[in-house]
Amino acid sequence: MKIMDFRSDTVTKPSEEMRRIMASAEVGDDIYGDDPSSNALSKYAAELTGKEAAIYTCSGTMGNLLAFLSAGRHGESLLAGKRSHIWNAEVGGFSAVAGLCPYPLNDDEGIPKVEDIAPANRADNNIHHPDTTILCLENTHNYTGGIAVAPKRFAEVAREGHRLGFHVHLDGARIFNASVYHGVDVKVFTEEVDSVQFCLSKGLGAPMGSMLCGSHEFIEKAKKARKRIGGAQRQVGIAAAAGLFALKNNIGRLSEDHDNAKLLCELLIKGGVHVEEVPNMTNMIFFPMLEDYPSDESFVSGCKERGLLLNALSPRRIRLVTHLDVNREDVERAAGIILEVISQ
């Protein structure tokens, strides 16, 4: 039985071609700055995002953390959405490691409202307040349903952050899903922010790694921070070559993942499932577990027995993610399995 893995777009495996490129990658010691494949990837990522420089990081979590370590200082305040990934799924690194004091914003629409930014700013010379120095945005926005925040809305919020003097960081783990969805160059988003982290290991299909992009000065600081937290690597070109291949070959095809997610959504709705319909949906589908269904676990294991892997992301909320290792046929089969398990 073929196992179809819809738990996340992180489950993609490197293709044969990607593996060949990895095997023949030119490598050197990246800490000495002489790994040609890592350097080529950084140069390409910086150009793609319109930034002066970039560095390779082990993961998206590390890329975000390096941004906070480089742009903030212990005791300062970070503004971030309550439903953001950094808040909910990065083990509190921004405060545990970077020493930042978080201030929550409502991001139910995938991004905070412009009018909520200034009142959250505590850089107001009040002796009781930590200075607010960083605003973190996320696009696409995972926990609200993979919403691709539209360019205009994104720019308004980022510009408000700049008006208030903040460093604006974008957790752009899936920023290419957003640019492909809206049919715009990724720079439309990245040029509005001071730094951006994006993942190579999600829909783009590389086995590991993320990029952090920003000014020369910022990236020099991030390099030191990366070394300090033990994230600098030696012959990293083997992995970087896969990242470069992913960036050059796998961005355009993200629209197929969006089409597949749309089809899955339609099939489930047709079968009576109350899928969370969000605006600008990309490659994720969320639906609440039926109230009379015994438990999330029994639902997940019922699907697994039939060859479908999916995630109960939070209690009574199921998530499926489309990616380059699942096709239209898988989507049709997945919908059938879900409807069958639900009906039992």
Ligand SMILES: Cc1ncc(COP(=O)(O)O)c(C=O)c1O
């Ligand atoms: C929006 C977002 N940001 C950051 C990350 C962290 O990436 P990683 O798992 O590579 O640390 C994820 C992972 O799913 C994510 O969805």
